Amino acid sequence: EADIYQTPRYLVIGTGKKITLECSQTMGHDKMYWYQQDPGMELHLIHYSYGVNSTEKGDLSSESTVSRIRTEHFPLTLESARPSHTSQYLCASSDQGVNYEQYFGPGTRLTVT
Amino acid sequence: AQKITQTQPGMFVQEKEAVTLDCTYDTSDPSYGLFWYKQPSSGEMIFLIYQGSYDQQNATEGRYSLNFQKARKSANLVISASQLGDSAMYFCAIGAGGGADGLTFGKGTHLIIQP
Numbered sequence: 237e238a239d240i241y242q243t244p245r246y247l248v249i250g251t252g253k254k255i256t257l258e259c260s261q262t263m264g265h266d267k268m269y270w271y272q273q274d275p276g277m278e279l280h281l282i283h284y285s286y287g288v289n290s291t292e293k294g295d296l297s298s299e300s301t302v303s304r305i306r307t308e309h310f311p312l313t314l315e316s317a318r319p320s321h322t323s324q325y326l327c328a329s330s331d332q333g334v335n336y337e338q339y340f341g342p343g344t345r346l347t348v349t
Numbered sequence: 350a351q352k353i354t355q356t357q358p359g360m361f362v363q364e365k366e367a368v369t370l371d372c373t374y375d376t377s378d379p380s381y382g383l384f385w386y387k388q389p390s391s392g393e394m395i396f397l398i399y400q401g402s403y404d405q406q407n408a409t410e411g412r413y414s415l416n417f418q419k420a421r422k423s424a425n426l427v428i429s430a431s432q433l434g435d436s437a438m439y440f441c442a443i444g445a446g447g448g449a450d451g452l453t454f455g456k457g458t459h460l461i462i463q464p
Contacts, residue, residue, distance in 0.1 A: 269451050269452075271454075276438075276457075277456065277457075278440065278454040278455060278457060279394075279440070279442075279452075279454045280454075281451035281453070284450060284451045286449075292450070294451055295451070295453065324392065326394060328394075330448065330449075336382050336384070336401070336447045337384075337396045337399065338384075338396070338452065340386075340394035340396075342392065342393050343393070
């Protein structure tokens with residue numbers, strides 16, 4: 237059973253606001269990921285982390301930033317939200333020493349007005 | 350760079366029939382992993398099956414099997430005895446070395462199972 241949590245599940249916010257999307261996992265996984273998905277479209281990798289103090293940019297350029305101060309926590313921040321940031325954001329984690337599955341959280345649907 | 354191509358935007362299948370969802374890939378990495386995920390209308394991503402590039406046998410997980418043809422760079426998902434609950438989006442994905450640096454997804458296939 238995957239234990240990866242994302243809050244909030246839904247967020248509607250005005251342009252220019254700073255937002256932080258939370259992602260936590262209780263599985264002790266070293267590797268964590270953020271994907272962005274527009275409705276009915278494919279997922280795009282925007283950030284990933286190999287472990288504490290490690291952050292890397294993904295294939296899709298994003299104005300968001302991430303941090304990894306604790307193994308279980310991988311928050312994503314947008315300093316100034318814009319309507320173009322409206323999307324679903326999915327967090328995932330994996331322990332590739334055991335198997336290759338990436339466990340996904342339920343996602344955050346962000347709408348910037 | 351890696352790329353996944355799913356050529357079936359949508360499929361309608363009768364309940365209890367077998368379904369094959371197509372996936373072709375392109376990669377320059379000698380070691381890679383291929384994944385299939387299911388995404389119901391609720392939005393969560395459900396892992397179905399994994400195939401490593403050096404695995405000799407095709408992966409199977411219950412009603413799901415992966416038809417891996419390395420020379421043709423294809424990794425088709427086969428669902429046996431389809432059920433109404435199989436209706437969802439299905440995404441094929443690839444990751445170098447098993448996906449440690451994240452996955453590249455295809456555009457997906459919207460599968461609808463009809464009674």
